[in-house]
Amino acid sequence: MATRIWLEQLEELIERGAQVVEVLGPDDYAPVHLPGAINLPLRQLDRQSTAVLDHSRPVVVYCWDSL
Amino acid sequence: MLGFADVYDYVPGKVDWLAHNLEVEGDDAEATTVGGLMRDDVVRCAPTDHVAGVLGSIKASPYPFALMTSDGGTVLGRLPASALDAGSEEPVEDVAEPGPKTFRPHHSAEHVAKQLADKNLRWAIVTTPEGRLLGVASREDLERAS
Numbered sequence: 001m002a003t004r005i006w007l008e009q010l011e012e013l014i015e016r017g018a019q020v021v022e023v024l025g026p027d028d029y030a031p032v033h034l035p036g037a038i039n040l041p042l043r044q045l046d047r048q049s050t051a052v053l054d055h056s057r058p059v060v061v062y063c064w065d066s067l
Numbered sequence: 068m069l070g071f072a073d074v075y076d077y078v079p080g081k082v083d084w085l086a087h088n089l090e091v092e093g094d095d096a097e098a099t100t101v102g103g104l105m106r107d108d109v110v111r112c113a114p115t116d117h118v119a120g121v122l123g124s125i126k127a128s129p130y131p132f133a134l135m136t137s138d139g140g141t142v143l144g145r146l147p148a149s150a151l152d153a154g155s156e157e158p159v160e161d162v163a164e165p166g167p168k169t170f171r172p173h174h175s176a177e178h179v180a181k182q183l184a185d186k187n188l189r190w191a192i193v194t195t196p197e198g199r200l201l202g203v204a205s206r207e208d209l210e211r212a213s
Contacts, residue, residue: 003076047069
């Protein structure tokens with residue numbers, strides 16, 4: 001279960017070297033995304049797609065909003 | 068989660084990041100937004116400030132109004148110079164227009180300009196999602212950038 005965070009904690013995690021993952025589709029990712037964010041669409045999340053991530057560093061996922 | 072032990076969910080999501088006017092990347096990262104056109108030198112005042120003093124500050128500024136904010140910078144009301152009496156010692160909270168229309172900084176210049184025109188407003192007040200004042204932008208500048 002992912003820990004729920006808000007902006008202040010996100011900025012702290014990024015400072016600590018967290019990997020940021022946008023789970024929206026590429027059409028939403030391409031126009032604008034958080035700096036350094038990787039695009040891993042939610043429907044494609046599996047062990048193979050997440051192999052690009054470093055297991056030793058925190059991972060932050062985000063969507064459009066809280067809905 | 069998929070073998071990851073240290074996973075976090077940024078609950079408010081991308082909209083929240085954009086709304087705080089933070090750096091972004093992407094094909095449209097350089098698009099003109101109201102956040103990119105706003106200025107942060109509008110007169111701010113506290114609810115207990117006197118009308119006469121605030122009116123003097125407005126007249127010395129490039130804007131025809133001031134914004135009443137809380138200690139934390141949250142917009143509480145708008146004070147058009149035209150509605151203020153130069154001799155009044157009333158607190159501004161008694162005469163402020165409460166709850167002015169506000170925009171988030173990631174809104175496009177075109178969208179905001181249209182909204183202002185529809186409501187016959189000349190200035191956009193830009194705040195964070197929590198209502199903290201970031202700045203103001205003129206409709207003229209927004210229309211020119213659209």
